[in-house]
């Protein structure tokens with residue numbers, strides 16, 4: 001197969017040794033990339049019950065069969081390990097440049113285990129691997145670290161995946177960044193890096209991976225740059241990124257505001273797309289070889305000072321550090337984003353944990369003294385900025401909040417858990433399942449805690465004319481479904497879309513490049529895979545690989561001991577809205593929701609009580625080896 | 635009959651008099667397609683938009699009522 005190196009780098013930090021695991025084509029076709037690669041090693045070589053912050057946890061940095069090819073929107077670096085936030089399988093994808101560079105440096109993935117005695121960074125250059133001292137980098141923010149590593153080697157093209165103080169100090173939602181603006185945001189995998197004393201992995205490669213039909217790959221990229229960028233989606237992704245969602249959710253009465261106590265924000269005009277565009281927004285940036293260039297960049301040069309090197313807040317961040325906290329100052333939101341980025345804190349969990357603390361404060365569960373003298377009221381932007389600093393350094397109240405909202409609530413007691421909105425311990429993102437129930441299924445069922453990127457959202461499948469429906473019809477979508485329904489058809493739609501977006505993830509593709517959210521069609525994606533690999537891999541084979549990875553994540557969680565209880569949606573979404581146009585309506589019917597969850601388990605071939613996949617399902621997927629049936633034939 | 639119209643995101647350019655909310659006169663029995671036509675929004679754009687009638691997604695052929703608030707906003711997922 002073309003497009004791959006056939007080599008996975010395995011690093012043991014305990015004794016600073018590495019080995020190269022050479023894999024056959026069969027491995028690549030079966031697992032494709034991303035979580036597929038990671039779960040292969042996590043099942044084979046680690047005990048799922050280990051403490052996520054112990055040396056025995058594994059951290060996998062994965063590309064895919066496509067990553068490294070100069071096609072449109074294929075930049076993704078997937079990082080997986082056991083999550084210190086959720087205690088489950090953890091996974092997070094980032095765009096940027098690191099994963100394509102790793103492929104050029106000769107590897108398809110890096111599997112890290114162990115713990116270095118002192119801070120180190122890994123230096124991978126054209127196949128060579130070195131363990132380098134990182135004591136001088138420890139405690140430094142990400143901009144300085146990238147600069148310093150590049151200087152050390154005299155090469156500005158080096159790409160660095162790294163943690164800042166948040167990850168070093170084991171903040172449970174510490175993340176990993178590459179090129180300062182691309183984040184493996186969720187699940188606290190930056191803390192796993194911190195626990196391993198691994199400050200960074202720096203990569204540089206000078207050989208492009210050989211492609212079966214390079215001209216065709218470039219042609220697809222040229223199509224995206226020209227025709228694709230003339231489509232409605234191409235144009236607006238480039239212009240606005242995800243900022244337009246602020247307005248659309250607010251219009252729907254479902255913009256998370258005041259820790260989800262409201263669905264509309266009085267300050268929305270100040271934080272909407274138009275407002276960013278007219279003030280502190282700069283020309284956007286992009287990822288490796290991608291012509292869409294949808295990433296936000298902002299700059300503030302008054303006393304708040306926000307450095308454009310750290311990019312800008314996307315919708316999720318504007319929600320989590322803006323409306324959720326009732327902060328309507330773009331400058332403060334931009335600063336909060338910059339601080340999180342320098343320290344490597346996930347902006348969603350950071351915002352949601354601060355929102356939780358603010359609600360505790362407003363209701364007398366936390367006093368001013370508990371909060372180190374901060375007046376922690378909703379809308380207090382200065383206090384939010386101070387808290388981010390404290391969280392990253394685990395100072396004062398920051399030490400408690402660095403544990404995430406669920407653990408913090410357990411320590412505070414007094415019923416504080418009613419102000420926490422999470423699944424599996426991971427704070428929910430900024431989309432309200434009360435206006436699109438499929439998002440509720442995502443939150444409940446994602447193996448790695450509440451997530452909004454597990455499947456395209458219901459809103460794009462409500463009529464035959466919707467672009468989402470049209471562009472994915474060939475997956476077998478046969479009828480539109482109401483966004484509020486939890487019918488069999490909704491579960492089937494969710495199942496299909498989930499497998500499809502898992503496929504996009506394991507291919508290392510960015511969802512904003514491909515149907516339904518981006519301009520490149522499903523048919524073009526298949527052409528791209530053929531042009532990169534030279535193999536004819538059918539959509540069926542690909543969708544099976546995606547579903548296989550979902551089964552593998554479920555089995556991993558089962559081995560840890562997660563149960564159906566861990567797939568519970570937060571209570572808030574079963575309550576009606578209390579403001580805005582949907583006031584007095586919206587609460588999801590709990591029984592209907594549970595019925596839908598159960599139907600999903602059955603569709604997946606999982607026992608609805610134990611969540612164990614049927615033996616036949618594992619056999620069908622060719623993965624009995626991950627289970628107690630290993631080595632048996634029926 | 636009159637309906638209220640709100641246009642945002644990439645559909646902002648179709649705002650009558652560049653106001654956040656405007657009242658539009660529509661023939662009784664008119665639906666979202668008629669309204670979009672009146673505003674000059676190409677039908678193709680509707681596929682890429684979130685269209686809300688009184689904050690709920692509605693079939694574009696469903697009859698509007700006097701006083702309905704219709705929002706046309708960009709549909710973007712995730713991020």
Ligand code: SF4
Nearest residue numbers: 286287290293294510
């Ligand atoms: S669409 Fe945007 S986020 Fe995705 S790869 Fe391209 S520039 Fe990066």
